[in-house]
Amino acid sequence: MQKLVNIGILAIAVTFASCGAKTDDGTLAAKKAKLESLKKEVAALESDIAKTDTAAGKEERPKLVTIDTLKPSGFTHYIDLQGKVESVNVSNVTPRTQPGQVKAVFVKTGDIVSKGQVLLQLDDVVAKQNLRAAEQGLGSLKAQLDLAKEVYRRRKNLLDQGIGTEVQVLSDKTSVDSYESQLKSAQENVKLAQEQVNFTTVRSDLDGVADVVNIRVGETFSGANQIRIVNTHDLKITTQIPENYLGRVHVGSHVKVTLPDINRTIDAIVTVAGKLIDQDSRSFYIEAKIPSDKDFHPNQLALVKIQDYSAPGAYTVPLNTVQTDEKGKYVMVAVTEKQKVIAKKRAVVIGELYGDRIEIKSGLQTGDHVIVDGYQSLYENQLLTTDAR
CATH class of the missing domain: 1.10.287 (Helix Hairpins)
Known part of the structure; x- marks a missing residue:
């Protein structure tokens, strides 16, 4: 279009100059000056047209984006909590009859004891x-x-x-x-x-470790936190679950337990799920047994991830790729039309969220090229060049 404008204006200028040559009013210098003035007017018109007619400018440059080809990967949601290791069997040793005076102590804190082993001799x-x-x-x-x-x-x-x-x-x-x-x-x-x-001979009720021995010869043994035996071979993980998960956590739920101080992660199953909601914390109690290990100790800190939802064939995308407009949630995808790669909006229905991944219930299908980098400020039908992950 710009070339047509140039040709038209120049044609007018030449015609005007030709007409002027047939008169006796102007000299050759005057005609040249007139032509130069017309050229400046043409240049000014071209500049104005370039500013207002964007289509006459340079051709649109495609935007570089990164795409991820969608495929079913499954989705699992966990409840992240903090718990601790506890012994299934803990014995607070007490006298079988009336409290008695201690005549001899046969165990000290940290000793490994066996069931039936003599701990104290009373008067x-x-x-x-x-x-x-x-x-x-x-x-x-x-x-x-x-x-x-x-x-x-x-x-x-x-x-x-x-x-x-x-x-x-x-x-x-x-x-x-x-x-x-x-x-x-x-x-x-x-x-x-x-x-x-x-x-009068006080014995251990179970195999384990003397976790507490707080009694000496001559003192009265009454059993008030004086000797405690902990079975370190039969352990469990315990934690409190917020009551809003009451219908999603139950006996048989899968648990991933991480012991951060020793960098160990183990799988377990919920074996006990409490039915009573604590009035203060608004939570209920669960426990999951774990195998015996020399590195596992009662009261050890545990990070507990309880699986409360799983969709084996689900689609997921990075959370930050899901955007919102007046119509709802959508993601940007790259599609090929007329041998060009362009951006398209895809309305989606989202599901559960865990970490940086969100479940897509509907709106996408296998093979879709989801734009995972460079999606910001994209508009419908924008020209793209892609870099696949």
Whole structure:
């Protein structure tokens, strides 16, 4: 168009100059001056046209963008929380009877102990005295029972020979029955007294480590946080889940546990999910068992990722590629039309978000070229040049 303008204006100028040459009014110098003036007017017109007619300018340069070819990759959402390692079995050792004075301590903090191992010896003087008294009473009753049985045997033999009365025999039989009953009670008393003696020897209820030993000889052992045994071979992860996830976390949910201080990540399954919501924290309790390992310790910090949603065949895109206009959410894609690569908007329906990836429920399909870099300020049908990831 600009060339046509130039040719038209020059033609007018030449015609005007030719017409002027046929008159006698102008000299050759005047005609040249007139032509130079016309050339300046043409240049000014060209400048004005270039400013207002953008189509007459240079051809549009394509914008460089980076694309990612879409394919199903699956999507998994996790709840990120903090938990800790705990022992499944923790024993706070207590006396089986009344508190007693400590005569000997056989364990110290950090010792590995086995089930049944002796931890403390309490004062057993009174218990042993009671045992001896019970055993003496049992012995006396046994002697009286033996005598009563012998009397009953003899009276019965005499009665069989017609000597004596049946009333005497029945009385002797009653005495035997009474002593036998007393003997059973005495035997129970001996067992109880023996247990009281046994209880003065404090033993571990499980295999584990003596996590707390806060008792010394001469002190009274009452069991108030004085000895604690922790089983380090049977461990679990515990954490609190916000109540808004109550319907999404349950027994069987998959868990990824990271122990940051030793840089270890393990997979686990929720084995217990509480049904009670804590009134203060508005959360509920879960636990997941983990395997035994020498590097795992009770109360160790754990980063817990609980899987609460999974879509195996889902499409995902980087979160920052999803934009919003008056019609809703969209992403920019690169398409080829008439042998040119141009930008197009694709309206999308989004799903769950985790990390820097967001699930696309609809609007995209396999093979779409999603613009993941350079999408800012793109407009519909803008010419592109692409760099594939």
